[in-house]
Amino acid sequence: xxxxxxxxxxxxxQLSTKSKLFSGGSTEFGAESNTHVDLIDMGxxxxxxxxxxxxxxxxxxxxxxxxANINQTSSFDRKNYFYPDLPKGYQITQMAxxxxxxxxxxxxxxxxxxxxxxxxxxxxxxxxKSIHDMFEGETGVDLNRAGTPLLEIVSEPEISSAKEAVAxxxxxxxxxxxxxxxxxxxxxxxxxxxxxxxxxxSGDKELGTRAELxxxxxxxxxxxxxxxxxxxxxxxxxxxxxxxxxTRLYDSEKNETRxxxxxxEANDYxxxxxPDLLPVIISDKELKEIKENLPELPEEKEMRYIQEIxxxxxxxxxxxxxxxxxxxxxxxSSKTNDAKLIAKWLVGDVxxxxxxxxxxxxxxxxxxxxxxxxxxxxxxxxxxxxxxKSVLEEIWENGSNVDEIIKTKGLIQIQDxxxxxxIASKVIDANPDQVATYKSGKDKLFxxxxxxxxxxxxxKANPKSVNLILKELLDNLN
Amino acid sequence: xxxKYKSIKEIKNMISNxxxxxxxxxxxxxxxxxxxQDLNAFITLNEENSIKKAEELDNNPxxxxxxxxxxxxxxxxxxxxxxxxxxxxxxxxxxxxxSATVIENLENAGCISVGKTNMDEFAMGSSNETSxxxxxxxxxxxxxxxGGSSGGAASAVAAGLVPAATGTDTGGSIRQPASLCGxxxxxxxxxxxxRWGMIAFASSLDQAGPMARTAEDCAFMLNExxxxxxxxxxxxxNEIPDFQENLNxxxxxxxxxxxxxxxxxxxxDDVVEIYQNSLKEFESMGAELVDISLxxxxxxxPAYYVVAPAECSxxxxxxxxxxxxxxxxxxxxxxxxxxxxxxxxxxxxxxxRILIGSYVLSAGYxxxxxxxxxxxxxxIKNDFENVFKNIDVIMTPTTRGPAFKIGSKGDxxxxxxxxxxxxxxxxxxxxxxxxxxxxxxxxxxxxxxxIGNFLDENTILNFAHMFQNETNWHMYTPEGIIQ
Numbered sequence: 001x002x003x004x005x006x007x008x009x010x011x012x013x014q015l016s017t018k019s020k021l022f023s024g025g026s027t028e029f030g031a032e033s034n035t036h037v038d039l040i041d042m043g044x045x046x047x048x049x050x051x052x053x054x055x056x057x058x059x060x061x062x063x064x065x066x067x068a069n070i071n072q073t074s075s076f077d078r079k080n081y082f083y084p085d086l087p088k089g090y091q092i093t094q095m096a097x098x099x100x101x102x103x104x105x106x107x108x109x110x111x112x113x114x115x116x117x118x119x120x121x122x123x124x125x126x127x128x129k130s131i132h133d134m135f136e137g138e139t140g141v142d143l144n145r146a147g148t149p150l151l152e153i154v155s156e157p158e159i160s161s162a163k164e165a166v167a168x169x170x171x172x173x174x175x176x177x178x179x180x181x182x183x184x185x186x187x188x189x190x191x192x193x194x195x196x197x198x199x200x201x202s203g204d205k206e207l208g209t210r211a212e213l214x215x216x217x218x219x220x221x222x223x224x225x226x227x228x229x230x231x232x233x234x235x236x237x238x239x240x241x242x243x244x245x246x247t248r249l250y251d252s253e254k255n256e257t258r259x260x261x262x263x264x265e266a267n268d269y270x271x272x273x274x275p276d277l278l279p280v281i282i283s284d285k286e287l288k289e290i291k292e293n294l295p296e297l298p299e300e301k302e303m304r305y306i307q308e309i310x311x312x313x314x315x316x317x318x319x320x321x322x323x324x325x326x327x328x329x330x331x332x333s334s335k336t337n338d339a340k341l342i343a344k345w346l347v348g349d350v351x352x353x354x355x356x357x358x359x360x361x362x363x364x365x366x367x368x369x370x371x372x373x374x375x376x377x378x379x380x381x382x383x384x385x386x387x388x389k390s391v392l393e394e395i396w397e398n399g400s401n402v403d404e405i406i407k408t409k410g411l412i413q414i415q416d417x418x419x420x421x422x423i424a425s426k427v428i429d430a431n432p433d434q435v436a437t438y439k440s441g442k443d444k445l446f447x448x449x450x451x452x453x454x455x456x457x458x459x460k461a462n463p464k465s466v467n468l469i470l471k472e473l474l475d476n477l478n
Numbered sequence: 479x480x481x482k483y484k485s486i487k488e489i490k491n492m493i494s495n496x497x498x499x500x501x502x503x504x505x506x507x508x509x510x511x512x513x514x515q516d517l518n519a520f521i522t523l524n525e526e527n528s529i530k531k532a533e534e535l536d537n538n539p540x541x542x543x544x545x546x547x548x549x550x551x552x553x554x555x556x557x558x559x560x561x562x563x564x565x566x567x568x569x570x571x572x573x574x575x576x577s578a579t580v581i582e583n584l585e586n587a588g589c590i591s592v593g594k595t596n597m598d599e600f601a602m603g604s605s606n607e608t609s610x611x612x613x614x615x616x617x618x619x620x621x622x623x624x625g626g627s628s629g630g631a632a633s634a635v636a637a638g639l640v641p642a643a644t645g646t647d648t649g650g651s652i653r654q655p656a657s658l659c660g661x662x663x664x665x666x667x668x669x670x671x672x673r674w675g676m677i678a679f680a681s682s683l684d685q686a687g688p689m690a691r692t693a694e695d696c697a698f699m700l701n702e703x704x705x706x707x708x709x710x711x712x713x714x715x716n717e718i719p720d721f722q723e724n725l726n727x728x729x730x731x732x733x734x735x736x737x738x739x740x741x742x743x744x745x746x747d748d749v750v751e752i753y754q755n756s757l758k759e760f761e762s763m764g765a766e767l768v769d770i771s772l773x774x775x776x777x778x779x780p781a782y783y784v785v786a787p788a789e790c791s792x793x794x795x796x797x798x799x800x801x802x803x804x805x806x807x808x809x810x811x812x813x814x815x816x817x818x819x820x821x822x823x824x825x826x827x828x829x830x831r832i833l834i835g836s837y838v839l840s841a842g843y844x845x846x847x848x849x850x851x852x853x854x855x856x857x858i859k860n861d862f863e864n865v866f867k868n869i870d871v872i873m874t875p876t877t878r879g880p881a882f883k884i885g886s887k888g889d890x891x892x893x894x895x896x897x898x899x900x901x902x903x904x905x906x907x908x909x910x911x912x913x914x915x916x917x918x919x920x921x922x923x924x925x926x927x928x929i930g931n932f933l934d935e936n937t938i939l940n941f942a943h944m945f946q947n948e949t950n951w952h953m954y955t956p957e958g959i960i961q
Contacts, residue, residue, distance in 0.1 A: 039576055043796045045569065046556045046578060046675040048710050078792050080839070082816055089795020139812075141800070270839035272848060275681035275789055278711050 001238065005230050006207055007165050008157035008196040011172055012150045013182045014126070014189070015058045020147035021125045022049030022092065027149075029188050033131075033142040041147045043087030048276050051076070055149040056280060058181035059099045059123055060290050062151060065179055065297060066118055068103025070287060074123075075279040080270040084141050085128035093152075095271045097279070098122030100151075105175065107167040116168050117156040126150050145189075151181070157196065157207065162226035166219050169193060177323040178297055184323075192217045197229045198243070208233070209243040213250050213257055225250035229257050301326055305343075309333075315343045318351065324362035328371065335372025338379045345375060349389060353396050365399035366392075373402045386459050387411050414461045417469065420453070423461070424469050427452040428477070438474065446470070481506050483638035483955050486547050486695040493546050500532035500546040507548045507592050510639040517615045519634040521553045522561045523593040531590050542588030544702055550634045550643040553594035554601055555581050555686070556675040560591075564677045565599040565609040565627075568797045568804050568823030578675025579707045580644060580686050587702035595630030595643060599825045600794065601651055601679040603627050604897040605887065608827040613884055616659060617956045618922055622881040625655030625897075631689050632659035638955060642690035642699055646676060648683045649782055650876075650901025653913035653927060656689055657876035660915045660923025660954055662942065663689035664696045667933050668908035669714035672707030678793040680786035681712075683905040692952055693914060693942035697721035700935065716933055724936045725943040730764030732941075735869035738769045739776065740900075746879045749924060752917030753875045756926050756945070760873075763944055770865040770872065774857040778903040781858070783895055784838050784851035785906070790828075791835025797823060830891065859907045862929075870937050872929040874900045876913040880922035900927055910935045914942045915951040923954060 020027055023040035040047045056074075063070045077095040100121035107114050128146035130139050153172060159165050173191060176182040183190050198210035211233070213225050228250075233243050247266070248257040296304070298320045305316035319329045329346055333339040350371075354361060374391060377383050383391065383406060391405050406412060414420060427449055428435055438445040453466045479498050481489050492498045508525050528548070535546045551557060554564050556574035563569045577585075585591060598608040606614040606629025614629040616622035617637035624633040628645030632655035635643050645652040647665035656663035664687045671686040678684060688699035701722065706715040734757065742750050757767060799805035799819030806818030824832070838847035865872070878899060887893045904911035909932060913925035926945075930938035946952050953960045 042801060044556075044574070044576075044802065045562070045564070045572065045677040045796070046574070046673075048674055048712075050709060050711055080792050080795060082795065082798060084798075084800045084812065087796065087801060089798060090792050268841050270792070270836060270841075270844075272788060272792070272839050272844070276678075276712065 002202045003199045003230075003234055004202050004204070005160055005226075006157045006198050006200065006210075007159035007161075007226065009153075009155045009159065009165060009168060010194040010196070011153045011155075011169065012126075012192045012194075013153060013172070013176050014191070015055050015149040015151055015181055016183055017052055017054045017058065017149055019052060019054075021052050021055050021123065021149035023147055025147060031144055033140070034144060037143040037146065041087065041143055043089075049092060049274075051277060051280050052149065053280075055123055056099060056282060057286070057290055058179070059121060059151050060282065060287065061179045061181055061294060062121055062153070062176065063100035063103060064291055064294055065175055066100075066103030066105050068118060068121070069101045070282070071097055071099055071101060072282045072284075072287065073097065073279050074099040076274040076277045077271050078274045081267045083127065083130075084139065085130045085143070085146065087128065087143060087146055091125060091127065092274055092277070093124035094122035096273065105168070105171050107164060107171045109161075109163050109167045114164065116158050119154045119156050121151050121153045124150050124152055157198075162223040162230070165195065165226055166223050169219060169222055174298060174322065178295060178326075180295055180323075186217050189217055193222065195222065195226060197226055197233070199230060199233045199237070209245050211243065211245070211257070212247045214247055214260065216250055221250060221252050224252070224255055225257060228255060232257065298326075309339050309343075311340065311343045315347045318347050319343060322360065324360050328361050328366075328368050331368030332372035332375065335369060336376040336379060338375055341379060342372070342375050345371075345392075349392055353392070364396065366395055367399070370395055370399075370402050377402060377406065381413055381415065381462060382406065383411055383413050384459065384461075384463055386454075386463075387413070411460060414457050415465065417465060420457075420461055420465055421469050421473070423456050424449070424453055424466065424473055427456065428473055435474070435477065439477065446474075449474070481641070482510060483691070483960055484641055485691045486544070486641045486698055487692075489547060489641055500535040501529060503546060504528050504532040504548060504590060504592065507640060510637075511593070511634075514617070514637050514639060516620070517617060517633050517637055518612050519596055519614055519630040519637070519639065520550070520593045521563055521565070521596050521611045521630070524557075524560055524591055525593075528590045528592050535588075540588050542586075543698070544584060545588030547589045547642070548592045548640050549584060549589045549699075550593055550595045550631055550640045551581060551591045552628055552631050552644050552646055553597055554646055554677045555644060556677065557581055557591060557594065560594065562594065562677070563611070564601070565597040565611060566823065566825070566828070567610040568819070570610070570804055572803050574675075576675065579672035579705065579709065580703050581675065583705055584644070584699075584702055589702075592640060595628070595634055597630055598627035598651075599828050600677070600790070601627040601646060601648055601684075602790070602827050602831055604650070604654055604894050605882070605884070606630065606655070607884065607888065608825055610825060615884070616881045618660065618881060621883050622922070623658065623884050625658035625877075625881065627651040627655075628663075628689060629655050632656055632661055632663070635659070635661045635689055635691065636956065642688055642695055644686060644703070645689045646684055646686045647901075647905065648679050648685075648786060649905050650898040652687050652689055653876050653901045653911060653925070654897060656913040657915075657925025657927075658881040658923070660918075660925075660951075661689055661691060662693050662696055662912065662914045662946075662952060663687060664693075664700065664912035664935065664939070665904065665910065666700060666704065666935050667714070667910045668905075669712050670704045670718070670910075670933075670935070672705060672710045672713045674707055674709040678789075680789040681793060682789060683782075683786060685905070693912070693939050693946055694722065694725060696912070697725060697939045697943070714933075719936055721935055721939055724940045727940050728764065729760060729941065729944050732765045732871075733768045733869040734760055734765050734941075735770035735865055735872040736767050737772050737775065737872060737874060739772055740874060744878070745875065746919070748917075748919045749875050749877075749879055752919070752924060753873075753926065756916040757873065759945060759948060760941070763948065765941075768869050770869060772858070772861040772865065772903070774854060774861050775903055777854045778858060778906055779895060779899060781851040781854040782898070782902045782906060783834065784847050785855060787831040787835035788839050788848050789835070791832045791839065794824075794828065794832060799823070827891070855906045858903055862903075862907045862909060866931040870931075871941055874927045874929070876900060876925035876927040880919045880924045904929050908932065910938055912938050912942055914945065915954065916945070916949070917951060918954060923951070
């Protein structure tokens with residue numbers, strides 16, 4: 001029996017506004033518990049929400065970038081349920097009239113591309129955090145996060161595998177970071193997702209019963225959780241059992257999903273229009289302004305890098321794949337005339353270091369300015385490429401300034417031709433056997449002499465000059 | 479010199495003429511409150527601060543509009559540092575860290591908030607019998623209800639303890655107690671007064687307003703209460719007029735709408751007679767009566783008792799024992815914490831409305847109840863819009879009869895809900911409406927309701943003031959007529 005998997009994702013993107021969706025409370029991450037909480041976030045009696053327009057603007061950017069419809073009149077509803085970290089006993093969300101509807105995004109998986117439709121993207125407030133492991137027998141509540149604006153992006157159930165789901169999540173992450181509407185920081189929970197998974201017999205039109213996997217916040221876990229869930233559902237059905245509609249939790253330690261609550265136990269959220277908030281209206285002028293100021297998107301960057309800067313297609317693709325990478329490229333390029341060399345280094349040595357440490361470029365010690373200067377020092381022949389590599393490694397370790405490293409370590413390239421000639425002659429004199437072999441026609445040995453000169457100069461010799469000088473000296477030998 | 483039964487205007491004059499000091503005014507207020515303790519009009523007093531503020535005013539006289547005027551604040555407005563219970567056990571210990579915009583506006587205008595008045599729990603009631611702090615008595619008869627939910631406010635003003643009080647009106651909570659206690663009160667257009675800091679009952683219907691002895695005082699106080707407030711997105715940013723501007727405009731040729739769909743036959747004969755006498759009074763001032771039709775008016779009460787409980791069921795979810803207010807002592811787990819706190823913290827009427835509200839919003843019932851009620855509400859609004867094209871005001875009796883006996887409607891919520899038959903439609907339509915005394919039945923006062931067009935408080939205040947110029951029903955007190 002062959003099975004098809006049907007997956008839909010609900011991604012919660014934390015919008016990077018300064019203040020919360022309905023209050024002036026700060027959205028800064030990592031502050032001491034319950035310090036970024038104002039009267040509204042606490043849900044005190046008598047307080048009222050006021051919608052933060054900035055969140056709307058950011059949501060609209062997402063809508064425009066995915067070719068979606070922007071609802072210039074959108075409204076808020078209340079989703080009612082009790083939980084200690086939900087201060088009002090309801091969450092304010094957009095149910096009936098979301099700000100964004102009907103968009104789409106392209107994903108790339110291995111060797112094919114696919115378009116995934118986005119049903120809707122709506123604004124809602126985040127809840128606080130319940131902390132279960134800090135106080136013996138008690139639960140702590142931290143409301144710092146309560147009221148933080150979220151954009152919930154709901155996909156159509158058009159995703160067919162765990163790989164596609166990850167690719168979709170990555171595409172959304174790339175987009176929201178390029179749009180500068182979310183920092184994309186998954187470890188801090190800036191992006192989380194719920195995954196709806198069901199299976200059906202190949203070719204069946206009707207969808208199977210789905211399970212919803214809650215609150216997954218890493219690429220790796222999305223893939224693992226989905227694959228576990230697909231296997232579980234196939235096993236159930238092949239054993240003659242049924243998939244139950246339910247909410248399941250993914251346990252990353254045990255790599256399994258387990259039931260949280262069944263449909264019968266599901267809350268009736270009693271949605272109704274929030275009477276405290278009037279519909280929010282976005283004027284044509286506001287919409288036009290957002291459109292005009294939409295940041296350059298990855299595909300546009302890629303094209304520009306190829307056409308205007310002359311990068312290789314593969315380089316342009318890698319550099320435009322993440323906001324941090326593109327930023328590094330563009331900022332470093334402004335420090336030097338050699339953008340192509342910047343690209344070469346970014347895609348080569350820098351990417352290798354990133355892969356080794358498994359980090360993003362904005363998490364590294366390398367600043368755009370320092371990187372730009374490093375490349376400039378190669379272009380202006382202050383240091384050789386080989387020395388540059390070791391300088392880069394040093395920056396990678398401790399973030400020191402390029403020129404400082406060059407100065408304190410005396411790494412400046414030796415340009416003085418008479419000095420180089422002197423060293424080259426010494427090398428030739430000291431290795432009569434190799435000279436003889438070379439002269440007998442073993443051209444490959446030329447590299448040996450270059451290496452020896454480099455060794456003598458601790459790599460500081462300008463390789464071009466060394467080549468010329470050695471060639472001349474050797475050729476002139478009888 | 480006494481301030482008992484005096485209006486804001488009179489007390490203001492007494493202070494500025496140095497007939498009485500600010501401190502003497504406030505001291506007398508507290509001795510009156512003490513003397514009339516059995517009315518149970520107040521939940522919390524603010525004596526020490528009030529006297530201090532009065533002393534400061536004696537040292538540094540102020541020309542603020544309400545300087546030194548004692549005002550009783552309904553215990554549903556948050557008052558910074560002063561306990562605010564909303565008449566409920568669940569907020570028995572709640573001391574707000576901030577003040578409602580209404581409170582700030584009034585205090586910035588110089589008033590002295592002498593205390594917090596008793597009220598039906600979370601403003602849900604029409605007799606002030608649902609308060610956790612015991613029922614309020616009507617100064618016109620100690621066995622009578624003062625009406626509700628602003629019962630403490632109405633009782634305190636009617637007994638002459640304070641010249642004015644704040645109230646709130648979700649379905650008649652200013653007008654009905656004003657009628658039953660023989661005072662004047664106005665619910666302005668929805669959105670005129672900020673709801674910031676008003677503990678919500680039904681957000682789309684709640685509106686604060688003044689309760690006082692005269693229409694003139696109401697206008698004066700309303701001037702200070704209204705403001706466009708950025709903290710309340712439903713607060714209107716229309717220009718706020720001087721509400722005293724048109725008080726004395728002539729009523730000649732002005733049109734009063736008489737609702738012909740209203741079945742007066744179920745009313746007490748005396749109520750009808752008093753109502754008709756008042757209409758004659760207006761005719762004698764040159765106004766004309768025009769028959770109007772509000773075909774969906776009869777649906778007001780059912781629509782209201784879907785919309786208001788729906789909103790309340792959600793608004794009251796925050797009272798869960800987790801962050802503020804009372805928490806049940808012996809809960810063993812989270813579920814029990816919720817259930818016990820809310821079972822012990824809320825009274826029966828509040829629970830009844832939470833249940834109704836949860837029911838009408840629940841999956842499968844939403845369309846049949848909540849959505850339908852909102853559609854009815856739209857129709858009622860349209861009805862009013864149509865008739866106001868041709869008339870200036872609408873007049874009805876405020877209540878079906880005078881104050882009833884405490885306990886007499888206790889077991890029949892439907893009878894109690896019908897108390898608001900005439901008042902509810904103005905809330906559903908968001909229109910300004912007021913009640914003013916227009917007669918007595920067996921020494922129990924009764925009121926006339928005037929409903930105005932959207933944002934047109936000035937016209938209803940004008941009609942009310944002209945009526946009070948020509949009649950003396952507003953001068954009646956439980957101790958007889960003021961000379």
